[in-house]
Amino acid sequence: MVVDLNRFGREVTSASDSRPVGRSMTISAVAAAARVSKTTVSHVISGNRPVSAATRKRVQRVMDELDFRPNYFAQSLNSRRSHSVALLAQDITNPFYPALARGLQTTLAKAGQVVMLFDAGAGSKFTRTFVDEVIQRRLDGVVVAVSQVDEEIARLNGAGIAVVAVGFGVSDQPIDWVSADDVQIGRDAVRELRSRGHGRIATITGPQDSEPGRSRLAGFRSACDELGLPSGSELVESGNWTRDSGAVALRRLLQRPERPTAVFCANDLMAIGALHAALEMELDVPAKLAIVGVDDIDAASLVRPALSTLRVPAEEIGKAAGELLLTRGHEGLDGPRRHVLVQHAFISRQSA
Amino acid sequence: MVVDLNRFGREVTSASDSRPVGRSMTISAVAAAARVSKTTVSHVISGNRPVSAATRKRVQRVMDELDFRPNYFAQSLNSRRSHSVALLAQDITNPFYPALARGLQTTLAKAGQVVMLFDAGAGSKFTRTFVDEVIQRRLDGVVVAVSQVDEEIARLNGAGIAVVAVGFGVSDQPIDWVSADDVQIGRDAVRELRSRGHGRIATITGPQDSEPGRSRLAGFRSACDELGLPSGSELVESGNWTRDSGAVALRRLLQRPERPTAVFCANDLMAIGALHAALEMELDVPAKLAIVGVDDIDAASLVRPALSTLRVPAEEIGKAAGELLLTRGHEGLDGPRRHVLVQHAFISRQSA
Numbered sequence: 001m002v003v004d005l006n007r008f009g010r011e012v013t014s015a016s017d018s019r020p021v022g023r024s025m026t027i028s029a030v031a032a033a034a035r036v037s038k039t040t041v042s043h044v045i046s047g048n049r050p051v052s053a054a055t056r057k058r059v060q061r062v063m064d065e066l067d068f069r070p071n072y073f074a075q076s077l078n079s080r081r082s083h084s085v086a087l088l089a090q091d092i093t094n095p096f097y098p099a100l101a102r103g104l105q106t107t108l109a110k111a112g113q114v115v116m117l118f119d120a121g122a123g124s125k126f127t128r129t130f131v132d133e134v135i136q137r138r139l140d141g142v143v144v145a146v147s148q149v150d151e152e153i154a155r156l157n158g159a160g161i162a163v164v165a166v167g168f169g170v171s172d173q174p175i176d177w178v179s180a181d182d183v184q185i186g187r188d189a190v191r192e193l194r195s196r197g198h199g200r201i202a203t204i205t206g207p208q209d210s211e212p213g214r215s216r217l218a219g220f221r222s223a224c225d226e227l228g229l230p231s232g233s234e235l236v237e238s239g240n241w242t243r244d245s246g247a248v249a250l251r252r253l254l255q256r257p258e259r260p261t262a263v264f265c266a267n268d269l270m271a272i273g274a275l276h277a278a279l280e281m282e283l284d285v286p287a288k289l290a291i292v293g294v295d296d297i298d299a300a301s302l303v304r305p306a307l308s309t310l311r312v313p314a315e316e317i318g319k320a321a322g323e324l325l326l327t328r329g330h331e332g333l334d335g336p337r338r339h340v341l342v343q344h345a346f347i348s349r350q351s352a
Numbered sequence: 353m354v355v356d357l358n359r360f361g362r363e364v365t366s367a368s369d370s371r372p373v374g375r376s377m378t379i380s381a382v383a384a385a386a387r388v389s390k391t392t393v394s395h396v397i398s399g400n401r402p403v404s405a406a407t408r409k410r411v412q413r414v415m416d417e418l419d420f421r422p423n424y425f426a427q428s429l430n431s432r433r434s435h436s437v438a439l440l441a442q443d444i445t446n447p448f449y450p451a452l453a454r455g456l457q458t459t460l461a462k463a464g465q466v467v468m469l470f471d472a473g474a475g476s477k478f479t480r481t482f483v484d485e486v487i488q489r490r491l492d493g494v495v496v497a498v499s500q501v502d503e504e505i506a507r508l509n510g511a512g513i514a515v516v517a518v519g520f521g522v523s524d525q526p527i528d529w530v531s532a533d534d535v536q537i538g539r540d541a542v543r544e545l546r547s548r549g550h551g552r553i554a555t556i557t558g559p560q561d562s563e564p565g566r567s568r569l570a571g572f573r574s575a576c577d578e579l580g581l582p583s584g585s586e587l588v589e590s591g592n593w594t595r596d597s598g599a600v601a602l603r604r605l606l607q608r609p610e611r612p613t614a615v616f617c618a619n620d621l622m623a624i625g626a627l628h629a630a631l632e633m634e635l636d637v638p639a640k641l642a643i644v645g646v647d648d649i650d651a652a653s654l655v656r657p658a659l660s661t662l663r664v665p666a667e668e669i670g671k672a673a674g675e676l677l678l679t680r681g682h683e684g685l686d687g688p689r690r691h692v693l694v695q696h697a698f699i700s701r702q703s704a
Contacts, residue, residue, distance in 0.1 A: 115471070
């Protein structure tokens with residue numbers, strides 16, 4: 001099922017249940033209809049204080065009749081939880097993540113929520129520390145924009161904290177997620193390069209333990225197969241999303257007997273690293289080597305030749321993640337799992 | 353008094369007292385010498401639990417004799433405070449701040465501290481929300497990298513939270529701070545441009561409610577005066593640190609009857625905005641207009657012509673802020689106020 005969510009993406013739900021969200025009865029209305037105090041209604045919702053079985057049943061029946069779903073965040077405030085959301089970012093020095101954080105904050109500020117940004121790039125063991133923090137502080141929600149965190153996400157879920165994943169889905173857990181269509185991004189990059197006459201296209205991939213890393217490579221291979229182009233291991237090098245790793249990977253690719261005429265880099269930082277390595281080797285870009293990145297960070301338009309890239313709208317992803325957290329807030333953790341797919345677009349500049 | 357602190361800066365203290373920091377006796381040693389348990393020593397330090405007057409006196413005498421100063425952060429953990437530090441950044445989409453955050457986290461991670469990054473750019477009223485958060489969560493320390501926050505800093509101080517300011521001092525409060533020599537940065541920019549033959553130099557300033565904004569302009573004017581160059585209001589435009597504001601300011605400067613041949617921009621983002629505005633107007637940079645920025649963000653070396661700039665080491669500033677927080681942790685909030693001055697350097701590229 002596909003539902004238009006907003007201007008920047010479409011929503012895909014895995015369940016058939018997709019009740020409209022955001023309708024909210026007030027606790028006062030429930031209290032009046034059930035002839036109890038607002039405090040009693042709050043206690044029924046939160047479960048924090050004992051309420052007699054008869055009263056509980058009456059309140060719950062009224063909530064059902066009125067189609068009342070408690071506001072998760074408001075409830076949090078009442079039960080002395082926080083009004084804060086944490087974003088764990090892979091690497092805050094990659095401009096993609098500050099832009100994502102800005103979008104998230106734009107959406108959540110309207111709901112009176114504060115965003116705290118944590119930098120996973122500081123250390124590989126940081127995710128565990130982060131999850132400890134979030135649970136200890138009883139934050140309302142978490143946006144996870146790093147790879148390989150299934151176990152830690154399970155801990156967050158266990159603690160009743162809403163989680164939105166960016167870039168990947170978590171198959172066996174009720175996690176909302178936002179992503180670009182990473183397979184299609186890989187395919188589109190190859191097609192754009194093919195349409196410019198390239199027949200030998202290499203790729204510099206992201207880490208293969210990350211979903212975007214794997215999917216962009218899968219898309220690259222699938223389009224190469226379809227178009228009858230080679231895509232064997234001699235045309236594939238892996239990086240770790242940084243500029244340096246892009247430069248190193250390009251030099252390796254160019255040491256091989258048969259050189260590619262174009263390279264698809266799985267993000268812009270690696271593409272910029274590759275671009276500078278090519279220029280250092282006095283290779284004319286794009287005449288001798290075309291380069292395409294992914295993301296469209298600020299720097300993509302600043303380098304010369306300016307980088308052609310597949311734009312992934314970071315700020316919109318942040319906004320979508322915020323919307324998912326708010327929706328989850330209205331629905332509670334048991335509602336249907338949601339996936340927002342943001343649209344990418346090829347931005348043609350000078351490097352390809 | 354000036355003390356070499358480390359490779360990246362020098363420390364200036366406003367008081368004559370500058371005991372070496374970081375010497376730490378253990379609580380065990382105090383407990384053994386005072387013939388009490390470690391728990392009792394902790395209670396004396398924290399004041400959280402009653403200890404008999406006689407025991408308290410004995411423990412305090414031993415602490416004095418051993419020159420024992422409790423570790424502020426360890427103490428925090430014991431007294432159920434946090435092991436987290438917050439950084440409030442002016443604008444996280446300006447790459448200066450993520451680099452600063454990375455440096456801060458590098459230093460504090462060694463002390464078992466986690467850094468949370470907050471984006472003030474999200475809204476002008478955000479500082480108050482931020483301070484509420486910090487106090488409510490009883491964070492151990494705060495690094496403030498925004499301007500105009502004297503009142504809010506007073507609230508943090510009142511709550512017993514260590515504060516380090518970046519970029520400015522707070523005259524009437526015991527706040528440690530890290531900054532570059534912003535006046536000298538303005539002076540050096542003018543001197544570099546003068547040495548390249550420019551006699552009519554304009555400036556695009558930062559907001560004048562920020563200390564670096566004011567000081568860089570003051571340095572610009574002082575060097576112009578010294579060298580007999582004009583520096584009147586027709587040569588001064590103000591921006592708000594963003595690219596767009598730099599572009600707007602440059603167009604204004606160039607509409608005036610007598611055009612400058614060079615412009616000193618108070619940060620790199622404004623300089624990059626000015627550079628692109630100049631190129632749009634088909635003005636040859638640097639032949640017709642030389643441009644100099646401040647910061648040396650990543651993008652400075654990516655634009656073409658590459659930006660000449662006064663480098664302010666953001667990551668080192670973050671590290672220095674972390675050291676100051678840790679020192680404050682050892683000394684408590686009443687110790688002498690410290691100021692770390694980081695070194696800047698002119699980086700000559702193509703734009704000037």
